[in-house]
Amino acid sequence: MTGVIRPYAWGSRTALAELQGRPSPSDTPEAELWLGAHPGDPSTIDGVSLATLIENDPKGQLGTEVADEFGVRLPYLMKVLAAAAPLSLQAHPDADYAKIAWAAQEADPDAPKNYTDAFHKPEMLVALTPFEALCGFRDPVESAAVLESFGIERLGPVVAALRTGVTGLSTAVRTLLTWPADDRAALVEEVVAAGTSPLATSIAGFYPGDPGVLVALLLNHVRLEPGEAIWMPAGNLHAYLSGLGVEIMAASDNVLRGGLTPKRVDVDELLRVLRFEVLEDPILPATPVSPAVVTWKVPVREFALFKYELGTSTPPLSLPPTGPRIVLGTAGDVYVAEAVDGTPVEVTPGMAAYIPAETGAATAAGLGEIFVAAVAS
DSSP, X not given: OBOEEEOOTTBBSSHHHHHHTOOSSOSSOBOEEEESOOTTSOOEETTEEHHHHHHHOHHHHHOHHHHHHHOSSOSEEEEEEEESSOOOEEEOOOHHHHHHHHHHHHHOTTSOOOOXXXXXXXXXXXXXXXXXXXXXXXXXXXXXXXXXXXXXXXXXXXXXHHHTGGGGHHHHHHHHHTOOHHHHHHHHHHHHHHOOOHHHHHHHHHSTTOTHHHHGGXXXXXXXXXXXXXXXXXTOOEEEEEEEEEXXXXXXXXXXXXXXXXXXXXXXXXXXXXXXXXXXXXXXXXEEEETTEEEOOOSOSSOEEEEEEEOTTOOOEEOOOSSOEEEEEEEEEEEEEETTTOOOEEEOBTOEEEEOGGGOOEEEEEEEEEEEEEOOO
């Protein structure tokens, strides 16, 4: 299976190249390796688009159950994400809202183009290297204390809103994201000059004058070690900051941005989908499946993600038995094959193999680490 690398400006010039054993640094930033059948950049199997293979034989590729539930589309998208600079502050709509918003946009040629499809985009990321992210709102009272420490009088209404707790979050976020354009640069400069927030200083170095710098301070600053995960359900405001990770999501590209980006920002639409609630613990614990396999339980049907660690004494391990599966290598040298008389396919770091539903049971053997994406059972 051959994925597509997207060259967004925030991408790393070293992380994906080194993972795949290519010359480093790369000529251009390499931000995301897409593995799936999303129409924006479908992967290929022996030169043929996976989207085309699924369209021509949906039940053979997806299985009857998956095809009946999700139609002629792979319901998940797997990525390797390599962030050398912060990504945008963003959130995703839930399934019902995405369907309604997409239909309304399609019916009105003059409507703002916020949506690319009619689907939701819950997502999860598992760190491959130390990884930093902003994920979900922290206690607003704590955020109020941070903003008050800058000693900037005109932030007083934002601080006052945050002191009221969760009920004031919406007001605080709207106030910051709609801050008068002619005062934004000065405000961010004053925050940086206060010298009390290394996070604000770091983000402002990439996005000077962006009020998203202050909104970032309302979120949980998460530092993941390899193997740790974060979960971004609908309405969760988040932004990745740095690091390499495996990401899996429902196969949608609906992103509503609030700042820290040169791309389209629609504050009103973002505020409509945001969930103004405190996320106490952003880190999603792994659940053991067997001594060599873990997964992360999330409340969606579109995907499940498993990590396999194969050692010198590990026997061949069974992969998820049904539906379309993608196997991504992240360390060592692993071979996947049909459970009965299959020809092994080598999966090395940064490379992937695709297993259609019609293949049935499959196993992994070797020495290394793989991530397996599947439709949740």
